Amino acid sequence: MDTTADALETTAVNTPRAARRPRLPASAQAWLFLTPALLLLAAFTFWPVLWGSYLAFTEYKVITPPEWVGLKNFEELFADEVFITSVKNSLLYLLIVPFIQLGALGLAVLVNNSLPGIKFFRAAFYVPVVTSVSVVGIMWGWMYNEQGLINAVLQWLRVINEPVGWLTDDRIALYAVMFVTMWRGLGWYMVLYLAGLQSIPKEVEEAAILDGANRWQRFWRITVPMLAPTILLCSVLSTLAAMKVLEEVLILTQGGPISSTFTGLYYAYDMGIRSFNFPRALAASLVVSVFCILIAWLNFKFIRPRHR
């Protein structure tokens, strides 16, 4: 006999009806509820990570079973100059992190008030985030065109004499692509910072005003320290995002000119989906993943102690 009041109650109440309608035990029902999600996650989230990591060490042509070849794919990978460029570019891409963070924080401060029309501006800043990346590519392709607007403005301002091949000059193209990534991300991080700013109690700021702190002092002495968790979260997210850039490259330059804009994941895409060399593609993505784990771990080490 169960002794807990809980169990007594359940038995007492359920007995007459349970007799009418046999019921599965609660835990079995719970698992039934969970089954669809767990199956899908297993098939399309966990399986790719595990199977993909294994395939990176094999010879695999999809139609025949994979054959273990050890580190052969990685040796080929690091012998490929394009991959070396890709890794370098992916690391260079991290340069956008401070810009995007400062920009987004600045924007958040700018819209963290109730001026008339401020909601309109928040929305306008968010528009790039909800625009499909393929259209972003088309639009920025025009902006960057030799006869495009950016060249026209710069020539009109006499900053440059000859039009610049933003996407066709191999020394510049990567930075042009990076700029688009930044443009796309600003609004997203702005919203995260805005949430952080709005969670700072008003009293703290008011007390500082009474103490005669000016706006600049208040920003550096109150806002920034109290935002520290948000700042760190956004840094992790934007660092990882920069490391995993693929779509912008795919739509703007397809890795060109002369593979100067390949990133780590674009290399994986190109190898896998274009050349059907899946083991090499997965080896490349594994290298990127290791970088990501390293970044996440480093950030984690920085964030952890501050929370306590």
Add this chain to the structure above:
Amino acid sequence: MLPKILSSQRRARRLGALLHYLVLVLVALFCAFPMLWTLSTAIGTEGNVFAFPPSLIPSAPSWVNFAEVFKVIDLGRYYWNSIWITFWTVVWTVVVCALAAYPLARLKFKGRQLVFSIILVTLMLPTEVNFLVNFITMSKLGLVNTHLGVILPTIAGAIGIFMLKSAFEEVPQDLIDAARVDGASELRIFWQIMLPLALPQIATLIIFTTVTSWNNFLWPGVVLTKSELMPLAVGILELSGTFGSATRVIAAGAVLTIAPALLVFFFTQRFFMRGLDGAVK
């Protein structure tokens, strides 16, 4: 003396506000300019698209480019594909995530903590590269070039599950107890108590999924190679690839591609400005 100080203070404040707005307008232009320019290109008919200074207000606006884009490519078909894919993605995402969220929020069972951790781990896995193996999986399952192949991998997501889990956690226990006393099954409690009370969060999930799915580009582009199956976000690149010189027609196609997502966003802004908050915490 005093009024003078006051008025100069007021003037300074007004100047400050003016500067504030000036910066806001400049940044808004920076963010939205490509879209505005594309729109103006699409409704314009005359002159060089790349003329400088750019004329944001075309001299002879017309819809002719929008009609043209339907003639040049099968835009109606792309539209239909986008609507179809987005609709079913949303339906299945809500169903699967809600089903998974309920036991995690309200049922006691062995392994609950484990399931919770498993779902949490997916947020830390480097899933960006999953499209490679998922493509192999889809070709083994014969789902390449099917809409089911596009939809399946996007349905179950940790964010959606956690969003609804926290919604279900807010439902008062008394309601559930009362329903159990009346002999309601768990499925019935889920359907008649949980779902109606979680409607605000479900709406948030629907809106987010709609926009994400509508804009999704990489995975549909990988799994669909046949033009007649592609959604707008992928098909629009076919247009710009094939008719690269017909800038105004492409601009019209681009406007038609992003308009639905932008409209959803503008009418449900508060979800975007607030909903993220919940997703992150």
